[in-house]
Structure formats: C-alpha cells, structure tokens
Amino acid sequence: MDGSWDGNESDDSSHFERGVDHIYEAFICPLTKQVMHDPVTLENGRTFEREAIEKWFMECRDSGRPPSCPITSQELSSLDVSPSIALRNTIQEWRSRNDAAKLDIARQSLFLGNAETDILQALMHVRQICRSIRSNRQGVRNSQLIRMIIDMLKSNSHKVRYKALQTLQVVVEEDEESKLILAEGDTVRTLVKFLSHEPSKGREAAVSLLCELSKSEALCEKIGSINGALILLVGLTSSNSVNVSVVEKADKTLENMERSEEIVKQMASYGRLQPLLEKLLEGSPETKLSMASFLGELALNNDMKVHVAQTVGSSLVDLMRSGDMPQREAALRALNKISSFEGSAKVLISIGILSPLIKDLFYIGPNNLPIRLKEVSATILANIVNIGYDFDKATLVSENRVENLLYLISNTGPAIQCKLLEVLVGLTGCPKTIIHVVSAIKTSGAIISLVQFVEVRENDDLRLACIKLLHNLSPLMSEELANALRGTAGQLGSLVAIISEKTPISEEQAAAAGLLAELPERDLGLTREMLGVGAFEKIISKVIGIRQGEIKGMRFERNFLEGLVRILARITFAFNNEPRAVNFCREYNVASLFIHLLQSNGQDNIQMVSAMALENLSLESINLSRMPDLPPPNYCGSIFSCMSKPHVVTGLCKIHRGICSLRETFCLVEGEAVEKLVALFGP
Incomplete structure (x- = not known):
C-alpha cells in the first residue's frame, strides 16, 4: 500500500491484479528481471533490454574480458544487436491492456467514501502507469480520471491530499491539455490555499504542482488572478524555511509567471x-x-x-x-x-x-x-538639495541659475513655487552656496516678493518653505528683511500669529521665531511695529508656557525657545525712546523671567541672551529708582531748624540710592541676580 509520506511506492494489493494479464517469461529481461521496453537480440538468439546489455558489454570491456552472452557465457564475435520489433510491439500491447485495466480499477476506487487504503493504492497505480509509459497520460485524460484525482483534494486525510497532489504532478508533467483540465473550476484556488494551510509536505507538493502549471503561459494569468497567490509565493521565496525545495519551487513559479507584465507589477507591489x-x-x-x-x-x-x-x-x-x-x-x-x-x-x-x-x-x-x-x-x-549630502552644489548657483529660480518663483503657480523655494532652502543651508543666493537676491531685489509668501494661508507647505528660506537668509540679510517687514505690518503680524499658534511646537514656528530673532535688535521702528501687533505679549506667554511644561514639541522646542528669548530681549534695547518698552517689562516682570532663564543649563545661547537683556535692564535702573517722598517739617522746625531732627530714610538701594525692586526698577540686587550672573563664569 501507499502508506509512507516520503513518496516511496509499494504494492501489496491483490484486487488490482484482477483482470490483468500475467507476465510472460519472454517479456522479462534476464539481466534486470523487469519487463522490457526496448528488447534486442544477440547473434546467439538471446534477448535482453537494450540498455542492460549495453551496460554488460561495457563491463566486459572495462574488465578486459571478451564480450560474451550473460546467460550462456558464449563469446560473441560481434557486439551488434537486432531490435526485436515484434516482441516490443507485443509487450506494448500487453502493457496497454494491463494499464487500461488498472486505470479502470483505480477509477472505481477514487471516491471520497472509500477506504483510505484503497484510495492511496489507486493513486499509486496512476503514478506508476504515468511514469512507466508517458503515452498513458492520454488514457488518464480521456477517462476523466484527472477530475476524480482532483476530488481527492477535498479529503479529510492529509495523506490522501498529499498523494493526490503528487499524482496530479505526474499526470500533468509536460502535458498542456492535462494542465488545462486540472485548472478548470477552483482547483488552482485550492492549490493556493494549500500554500498556507497544509502541513509541510503538502505545501511542498502544492507549490511543486503550481510550478508545473506555471510552465503554461495560459495558466500564469489564472494563478496570478487568485487572491493571495502572488503574495504567498513571494513570501515563500523570502522565508527562512528549512525546506529549500519549497523556496526553489516558489521562486521558479514566479520566474515562469514573469512573462505577464501585469503579474510583474503585482510582484513588485509585494516586494519582488x-x-x-x-x-x-x-x-x-x-x-x-x-x-x-x-x-x-x-x-x-x-x-x-x-x-x-x-x-x-x-x-x-x-x-x-x-x-x-x-x-x-x-x-x-x-x-x-x-x-x-x-x-x-x-x-x-x-x-x-x-x-x-x-x-x-x-x-x-x-x-x-x-x-x-x-x-x-x-x-x-x-x-536632492535637501538630503544633507555634502555634494558640490556650485553647479546649481552658477550661470545665473539662482536668478532663473527666482524668476520661476515669481511666474508660476503655488505648487511649483513651493518646490523651488525648497531648492533655495537647501542651497542656503550650505555655507558654500548661501553667499551666491544672497547675492542674487540682493541684485534682483527679490526679497520683497519672497516676504509676501509669509501671508499665504491656503498653502501651508508654501508658507513653511518661504519662512525656512527667510530664516536661512536672515543672518546675512537682516537689514533687508527688517526693511521689508517694517513696511508691511501684515507680514510681520503673520509671523507673530504663526509663532503664537496653540499647537505642539512645529518646524514652522521654530523657523519663524529664528527669523525674527536674527533681525537687528536696535531697529527701533521694527520694535515699535512688534509692540503694535502685540508680539511681545504673545512671545512671553509662549516662553512661560514652555518653561512650565504646558507647551511641548521635543524636536523643535530648543530652537523655538532660543528664538523666543532673543525676540523678547530686543525690547530691552528700546528703553531710551519707547516708554511702552518700560511699561511692558514692568507689567510682565520681564527681569524676573530673564533671571530664571540664566539657569537654563546646557543652553548657552539662552543664558548669554538673558545676561545681555539683564544688562540692559540694569542700565535703566538708575533712571527708574527714586528717593521716597519725605514729610514736611513741623511748625517749630520750620522756624527753628535747631529744633528739628533730620529724617532717617531706610530701605534704600545701596547701588542706586533710591527705592528699588526687581519688577519696577529692574534692580538686579533686589532680584538676587548677581550671584547667578557670576556663576555663569564657572568655577
């Protein structure tokens, strides 16, 4: 019976011998003891299988013996053999009758209700017949036995399904018509399902059968059309399966299917x-x-x-x-x-x-x-320009190419404007090329048109690219940017509005803050514009929110905070000519905030800017500190000065000789800031 899983064939059945002609002795090769396929006769009249007798002659030659008959040991004068055509035809007729009888018996056994042993025996005989004489596939095809074997794939037995797959493999090998019969209905879908649901050997047999079917161009499309087929096959080729055969067969199946362009596209979608x-x-x-x-x-x-x-x-x-x-x-x-x-x-x-x-x-x-x-x-x-790869970008800023970029930016739509601005962002992020971009912008006067993109509301990407570009330009074009923004309150207000948005800190907010931070700090006109749009109130609110942990955005938080502190510090340069600056610093206790910012460990720039702001605040203290109002002398004291005592004033600042406080006069002594400032010098 066909009882093993390793593909070995054994035959202990007797009912398959009923109706089968017995083997005649003349059909048996004396050397192989098997029925002959190509019988030939020696000069002494003895008949052998051609392949077997040729091997015998070779052994005689290799051993130095004269050629002889293996049965009689009679030496032969000639190695010529004559084909036994009549015997060969008789054997073929006998074999055909027997194979037809066996196929008929197999057909009677291939029903799901039959015993498993009978089904396995029937499948084994079909395989043996197909392997022995290839022409018998025609008999299998004509008897519709293929469809009966396909039905065995529905068996509850793993072994029956596995042997049915092996049998179908033998039946359809190199037989286009048999493949087309097999592919009718849902058989291919069943094979695909076996790729993921069958045990290891069943999966191997299923992928091997699919591989054979894929040799037919007509069936490649059918396999590819089955939902999940390609992704399962691609998965098998990239798996770490110990079964190398499965991987190889899956790969060969996909290779066969590459004739279809549509299937190739699907494979690419799955990573192949x-x-x-x-x-x-x-x-x-x-x-x-x-x-x-x-x-x-x-x-x-x-x-x-x-x-x-x-x-x-x-x-x-x-x-x-x-x-x-x-x-x-x-x-x-x-x-x-x-x-x-x-x-x-x-x-x-x-x-x-x-x-x-x-x-x-x-x-x-x-x-x-x-x-x-x-x-x-x-x-x-x-x-390419923004990947951070340090390639030679000089070719991009030569031969008036920056001017061409600026021209295109001014004469195209928002989508391409955005990408061209991003190109300039990449070029201005490189120390070797930014000077060329700055030169072209100054020559063309393009800064005015670039600043206008700050007000764009319907295209966030375009506005972000513009602000990033202006931020990159600001260290080298701070005066030009200040002039452009000072004359257009709308654009300045737009930058302030972006900074004050109530969202997690974004790249756009950090860039906008960095841009404003780079503008000339002593530009009084710009500072007044910022006071006019409420910029400083919004800035200080953001700084406090970040320090208290209410506003977060780890990726951009550090740069954003630094920009905010630098913007806030510019108000301390306006005390001499702008009373609103003093009032603002008093109302929001700016001096106290900058003292706290001195303790921003690891953020040197924030500490440096805070110290500079405190210096400006401290210089204004002498103008804000005042002596207390003294009560007038009594009547006698006003007549006789010797009778009055001078008033003793206490609580005066030792530095400013007046009444001081951190909030009202920005006194660093009262704010206990001196030690914190000294600590910045290190040990």
Whole structure:
C-alpha cells in the first residue's frame, strides 16, 4: 500500500491484479528481471533490454574480458544487436491492456467514501502507469480520471491530499491539455490555499504542482488572478524555511509567471522588484514606459529606493533626457519616488541627474516640459538639495541659475513655487552656496516678493518653505528683511500669529521665531511695529508656557525657545525712546523671567541672551529708582531748624540710592541676580 509520506511506492494489493494479464517469461529481461521496453537480440538468439546489455558489454570491456552472452557465457564475435520489433510491439500491447485495466480499477476506487487504503493504492497505480509509459497520460485524460484525482483534494486525510497532489504532478508533467483540465473550476484556488494551510509536505507538493502549471503561459494569468497567490509565493521565496525545495519551487513559479507584465507589477507591489527592473532595462519602449509608470506609483522603503537607483537609475535618467513626453513623465515620476532618501539620491547625483534635471526645469522652447512636469522636476531637485549630502552644489548657483529660480518663483503657480523655494532652502543651508543666493537676491531685489509668501494661508507647505528660506537668509540679510517687514505690518503680524499658534511646537514656528530673532535688535521702528501687533505679549506667554511644561514639541522646542528669548530681549534695547518698552517689562516682570532663564543649563545661547537683556535692564535702573517722598517739617522746625531732627530714610538701594525692586526698577540686587550672573563664569 501507499502508506509512507516520503513518496516511496509499494504494492501489496491483490484486487488490482484482477483482470490483468500475467507476465510472460519472454517479456522479462534476464539481466534486470523487469519487463522490457526496448528488447534486442544477440547473434546467439538471446534477448535482453537494450540498455542492460549495453551496460554488460561495457563491463566486459572495462574488465578486459571478451564480450560474451550473460546467460550462456558464449563469446560473441560481434557486439551488434537486432531490435526485436515484434516482441516490443507485443509487450506494448500487453502493457496497454494491463494499464487500461488498472486505470479502470483505480477509477472505481477514487471516491471520497472509500477506504483510505484503497484510495492511496489507486493513486499509486496512476503514478506508476504515468511514469512507466508517458503515452498513458492520454488514457488518464480521456477517462476523466484527472477530475476524480482532483476530488481527492477535498479529503479529510492529509495523506490522501498529499498523494493526490503528487499524482496530479505526474499526470500533468509536460502535458498542456492535462494542465488545462486540472485548472478548470477552483482547483488552482485550492492549490493556493494549500500554500498556507497544509502541513509541510503538502505545501511542498502544492507549490511543486503550481510550478508545473506555471510552465503554461495560459495558466500564469489564472494563478496570478487568485487572491493571495502572488503574495504567498513571494513570501515563500523570502522565508527562512528549512525546506529549500519549497523556496526553489516558489521562486521558479514566479520566474515562469514573469512573462505577464501585469503579474510583474503585482510582484513588485509585494516586494519582488527585480523582474520589473529587468523589464525596464531590457523591454520594448512600450514595456519600459509601462514599468517606469508603475514604478512611479509604487511604495518603496529606503533600501528599495537605493536598489532601484543602482539598478535602473541611469536608464531612467536616459528616458528623462531623450524619451518622448510620456516616457519623460514616467521617468520623472519614478525618479521623484527614489530621490527622497539620502542613499538613493547620492546614487542619482553620481550618475549625473543634475544637468538634465536643471535643463528641463529652465528650458523654454520646443518639447519643453509642461508646468505639471516642471513641478516634478523641481520636487526631485528639492529632494536632492535637501538630503544633507555634502555634494558640490556650485553647479546649481552658477550661470545665473539662482536668478532663473527666482524668476520661476515669481511666474508660476503655488505648487511649483513651493518646490523651488525648497531648492533655495537647501542651497542656503550650505555655507558654500548661501553667499551666491544672497547675492542674487540682493541684485534682483527679490526679497520683497519672497516676504509676501509669509501671508499665504491656503498653502501651508508654501508658507513653511518661504519662512525656512527667510530664516536661512536672515543672518546675512537682516537689514533687508527688517526693511521689508517694517513696511508691511501684515507680514510681520503673520509671523507673530504663526509663532503664537496653540499647537505642539512645529518646524514652522521654530523657523519663524529664528527669523525674527536674527533681525537687528536696535531697529527701533521694527520694535515699535512688534509692540503694535502685540508680539511681545504673545512671545512671553509662549516662553512661560514652555518653561512650565504646558507647551511641548521635543524636536523643535530648543530652537523655538532660543528664538523666543532673543525676540523678547530686543525690547530691552528700546528703553531710551519707547516708554511702552518700560511699561511692558514692568507689567510682565520681564527681569524676573530673564533671571530664571540664566539657569537654563546646557543652553548657552539662552543664558548669554538673558545676561545681555539683564544688562540692559540694569542700565535703566538708575533712571527708574527714586528717593521716597519725605514729610514736611513741623511748625517749630520750620522756624527753628535747631529744633528739628533730620529724617532717617531706610530701605534704600545701596547701588542706586533710591527705592528699588526687581519688577519696577529692574534692580538686579533686589532680584538676587548677581550671584547667578557670576556663576555663569564657572568655577
């Protein structure tokens, strides 16, 4: 019986012998003791299996013996053999009759209600018959035995299902028609289900059968259309299974299915990218377009982006440079997808993406890119410039390219404006290139138009890019920015409104605070503008909120707080000419806040700015400190001075010789700030 799981065949059944012709002795090869397939006769009239007697002759030669008959030991004068055609035909007829009888008996046994042993015996005989004479597959096909074997896949027995899978494998090997019969109905869906639900050996048999079916181009689409088939097969190829055969068969199945472009795309969606990349490299122009278009829509992790850039980056750049418009669009969208990670962007830089990218962005004329694709080009350039990779960006700021960028920013829509501003953000973040950008902006007077983007409300990304750019420019263009903002209260108010938003601290808030912090601190006109829009009240509220833990945002908190403190400190430079500055500092007890900020350990800039602000406050103390009002002398004292005693005034400040307090006169002695200031010098 077919009782083992390792595929070994045994036959202890007797009912399969009923109706079967007995083997005649003439059919048996004396050497192999098996029924012959290709009988041949020697010169002495003895008949053997051709392969067996040829092996015997070889052994005689190797041992130095003369060729002889293995039965009679008679030496032979010739090694020539004659095919026994009549005997061969007789054997074939006998075998056909017996195989037909066995198949008929098997058909009677292949019902789910029969005993498991009978079913296993029937399956075994089908396999033996198919293996012995390949033409008997025709008999299996014609008897509709395939469908009966398929029914065995519904058995509750793991062993029966496993042997049915093995039998189907033998039946359909190299037989297109049998494969098509097997694929009818839900059989392929059942095989896919077995990939995840069967025990190990059943899973191996199922994937092996799918592999055989996938050799048929007609069936590849059917396998691919089954929900979950591709993701299960891809999963098997990437698993750590100890069963190497399963991995190899799953991989070969997918390889066979790569003939379909749609299946290749699905594989890529599940992480098997290489077939798509190979078609992009070697396919027809139509195939390259299809693959590149799909690549531009595909979700890729960072490792995948690097692999794609290394494998097809050059081909995509070539398509972008010389393809027709649909190819250029597909290439640009794919390059956009892979340019957003530092590792892949480095690869793109090394293969020369910058030159054609910039040409597409600035070129105006025949075959130039439409605006929607210029936006994609700008996005790719922004990704590359902002990755933090220290490549030679000089080519981006030479030959009036910054002026071209500024011109495009002024003459395009918000989407591309945003990306072009991000390019400038990247360039101004580099010490080697920021001077070129600053020079171009000063020459063109573009600062006025750039500042206007601060007021944009309908496009948050555009406004953020603008504020980040202005923040980068502010150390080198503080005067120009102050002049631009001083004349437009709306833009200054917009920056203050962004800073005071009641949200977790954002990148935009930190950049806006940093921008205002860099403006000239002694610009009285700007300080008055800020007083007019209530900036300082909002700033101090934010500082207090951060220190009390009410406002959080770990990523940007440090920079945001530093910017706020620097903005707040500028009010201490306006005491001489702006009474509102003194009133504000009194009302909000600014001196006390700066003393507390002296203790911001690890934040040197905040401590330095706080000390400077306290210096300014302290210089104003002498003007604010006053002597107390003394009571007038009594009547006698007013006539006879010798009869009056001078009033003794106590509680006066030893430094300012008047009545002092931290809140009202900003006295650092009263605020006990001196020791804290000295402590900043260290031990």
